[in-house]
Amino acid sequence: MSRIIAAFVILLTIAAAYMPTAQAALFHPKTHTLANGMQVVVIEDHRAPVVAHMVWYKVGAADEPAGKSGIAHFLEHLMFKGTPTVASGQFSKIVARNGGRDNAFTSYDYTGYFQNVAKDKLDLVMGMEADRMVNLVLTVEDVKTERDVVLEERRSRTDNSPAAQLREAMSAAQYMAHPYGIPVIGWKHEIEALNHADALAFYKRYYAPNNAILVVAGDVDAEVVIALAEKHFGPLARTGTPPRSRPQEPPQLAARRVIFKDARVSQADWRRGYLAPTRSAGEVKHAVPLSLFADLLGGGTTSLLYRELVVKQKLAANAGAYYSSTGLDQGRFMLYATPSPGVSLAKLEMAMEQALAAALKDGFTAKALERSRTGLLAAAVYARDNLFTSPRIFGDALTSGLSVAQVEAWPDDVRGVSMEQVMAAGRAVLDMRHSVTGLLMPEDGEGK
Amino acid sequence: MRILARLCRAPLVWLAVILWLPHAAMATEIQVVRSAGGITAWLVQEPSIPLLSVSFSFAGGASLDQPSRKGTGNLVSGLLDEGAGPYNSLAFQTRLEELAVRMNFDADRDSFSGSLRTLSANRDAAFELLRLALNEPHFEAEAVARIRRQILTGLIEAQEDPNAIVAKTWFATAFPDHPYGLPSRGSIETVKAITTEDLRGFMAKALARDRLTIGVVGDISAADLGPLLDKTFGALPASTKIATVPETMPKGAGLLKVVEKSIPQSRVMFGAPGLKRDDPDWYAAYVLNYVLGGGGFSSRLNEEVREKRGLAYSVYSYLYPLDHAAIHLGGVGTQNQRVEEALKVIKEQIARAGEAGITVDELANAKTFLNGSFPLRLTSSGRIARLLRAIQRENLGLDYLERRAVLINSVTLEDIRRVAKRLLRPENLLIVVVGQPAGLSSSE
Numbered sequence: 091m092s093r094i095i096a097a098f099v100i101l102l103t104i105a106a107a108y109m110p111t112a113q114a115a116l117f118h119p120k121t122h123t124l125a126n127g128m129q130v131v132v133i134e135d136h137r138a139p140v141v142a143h144m145v146w147y148k149v150g151a152a153d154e155p156a157g158k159s160g161i162a163h164f165l166e167h168l169m170f171k172g173t174p175t176v177a178s179g180q181f182s183k184i185v186a187r188n189g190g191r192d193n194a195f196t197s198y199d200y201t202g203y204f205q206n207v208a209k210d211k212l213d214l215v216m217g218m219e220a221d222r223m224v225n226l227v228l229t230v231e232d233v234k235t236e237r238d239v240v241l242e243e244r245r246s247r248t249d250n251s252p253a254a255q256l257r258e259a260m261s262a263a264q265y266m267a268h269p270y271g272i273p274v275i276g277w278k279h280e281i282e283a284l285n286h287a288d289a290l291a292f293y294k295r296y297y298a299p300n301n302a303i304l305v306v307a308g309d310v311d312a313e314v315v316i317a318l319a320e321k322h323f324g325p326l327a328r329t330g331t332p333p334r335s336r337p338q339e340p341p342q343l344a345a346r347r348v349i350f351k352d353a354r355v356s357q358a359d360w361r362r363g364y365l366a367p368t369r370s371a372g373e374v375k376h377a378v379p380l381s382l383f384a385d386l387l388g389g390g391t392t393s394l395l396y397r398e399l400v401v402k403q404k405l406a407a408n409a410g411a412y413y414s415s416t417g418l419d420q421g422r423f424m425l426y427a428t429p430s431p432g433v434s435l436a437k438l439e440m441a442m443e444q445a446l447a448a449a450l451k452d453g454f455t456a457k458a459l460e461r462s463r464t465g466l467l468a469a470a471v472y473a474r475d476n477l478f479t480s481p482r483i484f485g486d487a488l489t490s491g492l493s494v495a496q497v498e499a500w501p502d503d504v505r506g507v508s509m510e511q512v513m514a515a516g517r518a519v520l521d522m523r524h525s526v527t528g529l530l531m532p533e534d535g536e537g538k
Numbered sequence: 539m540r541i542l543a544r545l546c547r548a549p550l551v552w553l554a555v556i557l558w559l560p561h562a563a564m565a566t567e568i569q570v571v572r573s574a575g576g577i578t579a580w581l582v583q584e585p586s587i588p589l590l591s592v593s594f595s596f597a598g599g600a601s602l603d604q605p606s607r608k609g610t611g612n613l614v615s616g617l618l619d620e621g622a623g624p625y626n627s628l629a630f631q632t633r634l635e636e637l638a639v640r641m642n643f644d645a646d647r648d649s650f651s652g653s654l655r656t657l658s659a660n661r662d663a664a665f666e667l668l669r670l671a672l673n674e675p676h677f678e679a680e681a682v683a684r685i686r687r688q689i690l691t692g693l694i695e696a697q698e699d700p701n702a703i704v705a706k707t708w709f710a711t712a713f714p715d716h717p718y719g720l721p722s723r724g725s726i727e728t729v730k731a732i733t734t735e736d737l738r739g740f741m742a743k744a745l746a747r748d749r750l751t752i753g754v755v756g757d758i759s760a761a762d763l764g765p766l767l768d769k770t771f772g773a774l775p776a777s778t779k780i781a782t783v784p785e786t787m788p789k790g791a792g793l794l795k796v797v798e799k800s801i802p803q804s805r806v807m808f809g810a811p812g813l814k815r816d817d818p819d820w821y822a823a824y825v826l827n828y829v830l831g832g833g834g835f836s837s838r839l840n841e842e843v844r845e846k847r848g849l850a851y852s853v854y855s856y857l858y859p860l861d862h863a864a865i866h867l868g869g870v871g872t873q874n875q876r877v878e879e880a881l882k883v884i885k886e887q888i889a890r891a892g893e894a895g896i897t898v899d900e901l902a903n904a905k906t907f908l909n910g911s912f913p914l915r916l917t918s919s920g921r922i923a924r925l926l927r928a929i930q931r932e933n934l935g936l937d938y939l940e941r942r943a944v945l946i947n948s949v950t951l952e953d954i955r956r957v958a959k960r961l962l963r964p965e966n967l968l969i970v971v972v973g974q975p976a977g978l979s980s981s982e
Contacts, residue, residue: 137586140913170835179845182835187903189910191834206914238848245803246851246871250700354800357695391631400684401628407691430687431694461635468638471657475587477917 117480120312121494122319126328127300129488130319132312133480141212141308142478144204145219146485148303149296151274152198152336152419160276161292163196164240164284169203170194171232173225176218178232188214198270199418200489206478209309213318216304220322223297226290233286241282244275253359253530256350260528263346264363267337268419298329303488305481336419339365345522351531359530360435360442362425366519368417370491376515377415378503383516384413384423385462386454387446392461394454395425398445405433405441418491423519435529446520453513466504568926568936571760575768579752580926580936581760584919588658590756592668593923594771595651595931597749597861600722601783602740607732608717609724610740611645613682613689617737618643618652620681623670627681630667639664641671646722648861649931650744655920658757662766669770672745677737686729693726700805704869704972707797708807712788712968718863748777753926755919786863787811790968794981797972804877804973805869808884810966812866813957815859815932821945822953823857823866823961828904829896830887830962831855831868836903838887843870849880866961877975885964892962895955909943 122130151162172178185192190207192215205215248254258273265271275281304323306315342365369377388395388411399406409427425446429438473479487497569581603610619634619641621627634641640655641664652672656664696702706721713719723729750771754763788811813823831839831854843853855868872880896904916922929938971978 137584138913138916140917179841183903186833186836186907186911189907191911191914206917208910208913235846235848239844239851242803242849242871242873243851245873250801250803250805250871252698354698356698357691390635392628392635397628401680404684404687407688428691431690461632464638465635468657471587471589472640472655475589475591475918475920 117474117484119480119484119494119497122312122316124299124319124324126324126326128319128323128326129303130316131303131305131481131484131488131494132310132315133305133307133484134310134312135307135477135480136309138477139209139309140206140477141209141306141310142204142206142481143212143215143219144202144305144481144485145223146303146305146489147201147296148199148301148334148489150197150199150201150489151272151276152269153296153334154269154272154292157280158284158288158292159272160240160274160281161284161288162201163275164237164281165289165292166194166196166201166203167236167240168228168233168289169222169226171229171236172227173221174227175221175225178227178229181218181222184218185215190215196274198274200485202485204481212306212310212315216318216322220326223299223302223323224326226293226297228286228289230286233289237281237284240275241278244278244281247275248273249278252350252352252355255352256348256359256361256528256530259348259350260361260363260526263348263526264365264422266339266342268339269336270419270421296331298331299323299326300328301331303485305485305488307477307481334418339420342524346526348526348528349531350529351533351535353533355530355532358429358435358532360427360429360438361528361530362442363422363526363528364424364519364521365524366413366421366423368419368421368490369415369496370418372420373518375511376518378500379507379511379515380413380423380519381415381466382459382462382504382507383512383519384411385465386458386512387411387449387516388425389462389465392458394449395427395442395445398448399427399438399441403441405430405438409442416486416490416492418489435531439527450513450517450520453509456509459509459512463504463507467501470501568939569760570936571754571763571767573764573767573772575772577747577750577752577767577771578930579754579763579767580930581753581758581763582755582922582926583757583759584755585757587919588757589919590654590656590658590661590664590754590758591919591923592654592752592754593651593920593927594653594750594752595649595927596745597649597751597931598744598780599649599651600645600647601717601862602744602780603717603724604736605717605720606728607724607736608720608728609689609722610732610736611650611744612723613685613729613732614675614737614740614744615643615645615650615652616685616689617677617681618671618675619667620685621676621678622667623674625670626676627678630670633663633667637663637667639667641668643671647718651927653920653923661758665766665770669773672770673773675741677734679734682734682737686732689723689729690726693723693729700799700801700803700972703797703799704805704807704970707795707972708809708867708968708970711790711793711795711970712809712865713786713863714789716786716863717783718786718860742775743778743780746775746778747771750774751927751930753923753928753930755923755926783862788863788865788968791966792981793968794978795968795970796975796978796980797970798974799972801973802873803871804874804971804975805871806877806881806969806971807867807869808881808967808969809858809865809867810961810963810968812857812859812864812961814864817864819953819957819960820859822949822957825901825904825908825946825949826891826896826954826958826961827855827857827866828908829900830891832857833904833907836907838891839868839870839884842883842887843880847879847883849876849883853880853884874974875976877971877973878977881969881978885967888962888964888967892958892964895951895958898951901949901951901954905946905949908946912942 192205194203395409399409637660643652853870858865
């Protein structure tokens with residue numbers, strides 16, 4: 091019974107399976123690089139007469155200048171304002187008038203823009219995307235109003251939610267030097283100070299064809315996409331985008347605890363993060379085995395944590411683990427548990443420690459490992475069923491330091507993982523010195 | 539965790555019912571499969587990927603719950619895959635994992651629904667698990683206690699969740715003394731009161747073949763599907779006697795309710811009587827709402843509230859046609875100091891469209907979008923299966939995918955003006971605000 095686990099956990103569990111990318115033998119991507127350095131990836135899917143058109147920039151919140159947190163995301167909003175040929179505020183309306191849907195997103199390692207349209211509109215939206223890559227026009231008034239929108243977005247996501255505020259504090263504690271500790275949306279006081287000049291400076295520095303990847307999936311031939319890319323993006327000039335080099339973590343020597351008590355909390359909650367390698371950073375050999383370890387430890391209702399804490403001891407209403415192996419720099423391996431009514435966080439945490447110790451000591455059965463492997467490999471087939479999933483997998487991977495070949499290798503990598511590798515990855519990562527434990531509590535203490 | 543941190547420019551508004559998924563431009567051929575045992579399913583055969591999606595629902599759902607046991611259907615939905623037939627809970631869950639089968643159940647206001655997704659290679663075994671879940675669930679004491687605990691912790695958490703509070707308050711005010719007034723997942727008291735007999739009682743009355751609709755998409759032929767339908771659903775009762783849910787209308791016109799809560803951003807829900815799905819003016823209302831608040835970046839509310847004034851990240855409206863009531867709902871989140879201003883702008887826009895309708899250009903743009911974007915919804919087998927189910931559920935007809943564009947294109951400005959006068963009256967709004975909105979307090 092997984093439905094009652096919070097929606098975001100399900101998303102992450104799915105993401106943990108999907109995002110490390112799926113089998114190229116399923117997706118059959120075709121690739122090309124323009125003379126100006128822009129990479130093109132095409133996934134043909136002829137089931138419906140539509141295309142997903144995406145441009146991913148290899149810049150995200152972790153590339154922001156110090157003190158300007160939120161500028162990557164703020165610029166993403168401002169990219170919808172206008173150019174000399176598209177009037178302010180018209181971009182999305184033009185897409186809609188052509189029967190399309192558009193949106194954009196920002197994370198630590200990338201910023202992405204997409205339009206989902208009927209296939210005969212690909213030429214139009216690609217032209218618009220190429221236009222705003224270099225011709226953005228911002229008025230001071232646009233910037234002020236949109237900043238208010240972003241502040242409302244922050245209130246919705248974070249300031250209204252104690253759970254989100256705890257997660258923010260945990261990230262900040264986890265990363266002592268690396269900017270993954272700063273929220274993608276930015277700190278409130280820094281968002282308030284972002285201005286027109288900041289946005290344009292960031293835009294000019296990072297938005298260029300050589301720093302972007304075009305990903306198109308749908309009912310279109312790769313040759314056609316490549317020809318359109320040559321037409322629209324080909325004429326744009328390469329620029330001197332700075333290399334991506336973020337402050338790196340020093341050795342982490344001390345376990346940290348973050349405790350958030352708040353009158354707005356009615357249900358206590360427990361979480362823990364451990365600094366963890368990805369397929370691009372840290373001990374990369376552990377990344378794929380760690381995906382399997384996460385699933386065995388806490389990926390679903392047959393996992394060790396669920397069986398032990400929820401079913402057997404009944405101390406938790408839910409418990410689990412999740413991990414994503416994609417990330418330009420070191421990521422996190424996460425544990426979570428929600429105490430059953432009347433159970434203290436202290437008692438729950440002690441049981442969690444015992445379960446972790448038992449997992450590392452006794453390991454898992456060979457049958458369980460095969461089930462986890464089956465699940466990850468099946469997710470790759472299911473991923474192929476949704477037209478909008480494959481371009482996200484490629485965009486995420488390629489902006490996070492992975493190659494198309496590595497994306498293609500994922501299923502083979504999963505097939506090749508041994509139990510020894512799974513356990514070695516788990517032992518390497520579950521190190522208290524690299525951890526941050528977060529407690530969410532009602533103001534009057536533990537339980538209600 | 540990077541996924542958690544991914545921000546979108548536009549909020550993804552998950553509307554509770556998207557039954558008007560209408561129209562098409564796709565080359566999907568719908569086959570009506572009637573099994574030997576008399577079970578009907580709509581099928582789109584799609585052999586290019588080796589998988590299969592099934593979506594089904596039984597009309598009724600949480601409305602069948604006893605008020606003092608509200609949440610029974612929801613608890614059932616969490617328990618069908620927790621032990622059935624020869625499998626105990628762990629064995630059933632293990633079997634699902636071994637086969638990589640995804641199975642889900644859900645009880646909402648008007649229906650009890652489920653979905654199944656499987657790789658083609660495991661098709662027969664997947665249907666067998668679904669058969670067991672629907673026909674032979676155990677409701678074993680350990681599992682009942684565990685899933686109840688999960689629901690209870692969720693309800694405890696919801697006590698302080700502004701979004702949950704605003705919705706709960708709105709529906710409780712609009713539908714006092716009606717099943718729609720209570721959340722489908724129940725309350726702490728009612729969930730604690732549910733017995734195993736209640737769960738079995740719900741199964742016995744809720745799952746009947748005469749209220750069942752099924753959509754299937756994927757790598758299967760009609761000939762192969764028929765026997766699987768009989769095997770899976772054939773043993774359910776042909777029909778059951780259930781209490782009639784009374785027809786109703788949302789109450790509370792003109793009321794403002796403020797629920798005091800110490801948060802920086804007020805969450806607001808506003809709503810009034812809407813239109814049912816079979817109303818002759820449905821398509822006019824659908825187009826009208828797209829222009830007012832349904833059109834994402836293109837809507838009037840978004841333009842006035844977000845783009846021009848920076849008052850919110852998210853503002854929207856939608857038609858919510860239930861089986862026994864019709865609602866037109868909307869929402870916004872705004873910092874406490876500016877809630878009054880945001881509500882004033884929203885009411886002005888509702889009044890303006892109510893009096894004058896929309897422009898020729900807006901009508902044309904809405905039609906282009908609503909027709910042009912429809913195929914974008916047909917991009918996974920699960921989504922198409924849900925659409926097939928919804929078309930049957932709403933009696934829209936087998937030719938609906940062809941007719942939808944005509945239905946939308948035939949809406950005139952006159953139709954819009956007529957329905958706008960009926961639908962868009964700011965004085966009819968029931969408004970609930972959760973937060974500390976400056977200058978606002980509850981009416982009465």
